[in-house]
Amino acid sequence: MSEMQKTIEIEVLRYHPEKDKEPHRQVFEVPFTDDMSVLQGVQYIKDYLDGSLSFRWSCRMAICGSCGMMINGVPNLSCQTFLRDYYPARVRVEALAHFPIERDLVINMEGFIEKLESIQPYIIPKEERTLAQGEYLQTPEQLNAYEQFSSCINCLLCYAACPQFGLNSSFIGPAATALLHRYNVDSRDGGKAERMELINSEEGVFNCTAVGYCSEVCPKHVDPANAVNQNKTNSAADYFLRFLAPKGGAK
Amino acid sequence: MKAPLKRSNAPIFWALFGAGGMLSALIGPMLVFITGLALPLGLLLPADTMSYPKMLAFAQNFIGKGFIFAVIALFLWHAAHRIFHSLHDIGIHAGTGAKLLCYGSALLGTLIAAYALLAIGF
Structure with missing residues (x-):
């Protein structure tokens, strides 16, 4: 990994129904390349930083409709939203608005x-x-x-x-x-x-x-x-x- | 079991809202221009365009009556519907109370307009 490696802050809304009284925010420092989607960002968090993070995803190409999230307050598919468009600012990722949260970014549908x-x-x-x-x-x-x-x-x-x-x-x-x-x-x-x-x-x-x-x-x-x-x-x-x-x- | 579906009576208010919206979009700006700008500032139109005898004759004419009634009543229903839904949007869910107040004042305005137009004679 070169010293050119860029990192971006991803702020995630966390909620664990058995441990948390109410949702709270957690910030992760995520290394990224220009071709990485927000979904890949949260996948990085799950794989390397905090395995307890929960979210839905499947196809990674805007066909399955699983990975919808509020990204900086706007509802979007996280697989078709790119981290580069927010860099160097922090990206805020939350569960879809107007739905009860099951856990973290997973909503009850x-x-x-x-x-x-x-x-x-x-x-x-x-x-x-x-x-x-x-x-x-x-x-x-x-x-x-x-x-x-x-x-x-x-x-x-x-x-x-x-x-x-x-x-x-x-x-x-x-x-x-x-x-x-x-x-x-x-x-x-x-x-x-x-x-x-x-x-x-x-x-x-x-x-x-x-x-x-x-x-x-x-x-x-x-x-x-x-x-x-x-x-x-x-x-x-x-x-x-x-x-x-x-x-x-x-x- | 889910409760059985209840038919909404919204089409009545929505139709009046739509009619008022259409009318106000078509002639609202023109009315504002004539009554609020052109006449007070003496632009374009003869000074006595809205003089009492002329307006009385207009209100006593069958078509003029209909025009005045449509403008007052439909504009009111349009406004009432918009205000009612805006209240909902800003978090005031007064329900029946807000409904009565909004649509009630439109109805009252409609009745007063109808009464006045009939009272002024033909």
Whole structure:
């Protein structure tokens, strides 16, 4: 190791539920090279400085959505955030905002998983088809309608960014709404009426105040704010026109 | 078991908010310019543009009435909705109280405007 070796300070929010009353900060001095991500920085801490540090990670290339953290207060995937962009200043790494901390940088995502289940994130076929009838065909245009919203990797950065979710955690939130929208606008799906009940409910889209930060932090350009606000219009139309609809619209 | 979903009545307020926002964006600056700058400073418009007889005639005209009513009522509903949500954002979760105060004053303003416009005659 040459004398050219650069080091950077990484300040980590630590919390051990059995030992700590509340989270506290710990600073580590980490040697780094220009190609090192923040994730590699915390991996260095775990490997060489403090093996008790806990965090989630897997793919290291912004696909799996596991390594989301607050980096200097901004929700980001730590694998696509580079230490060089902060050097020589200190980098502050914390668990994602608005979620209960399980340990150190690991958050409890149970609430989100429940929301994910509640939106029925799978195609509910409009018409049952037998194998003999072949596959469900779709035009490129029909694919375009939902493709963007299908790119979500459930990294929860949008929830950490959303001030309304921070104030009211029962709000269904950006990612779940985007995925709900993805199935509702799929030409093969027939489950819209069921899902609209959630959109229309007190936990639904009207918790959103159109801040738009969710879409800004999204690493996959899903634009959840767009899905949420399109569904405000859908929900309002359903609210006022449900008495005219043949089946009375959503409940 | 999770509690059953309750339908939100937000679309009513959101629709009024949206209508007020659209109207204020389209004609708000123009109204501020006419009533706040152009007339007091004597720019562009004849001095008696907003004189009492002219404004009375405007308010007694069917279309003028509708215009005045829409501007007052929808602007109020827009403001009430924005204030209500801003209160929430700065940590005041007064719930029903804040809701009644915000939307109640918009409703009151709407009723007063409607009464005054009807009382002034046709």
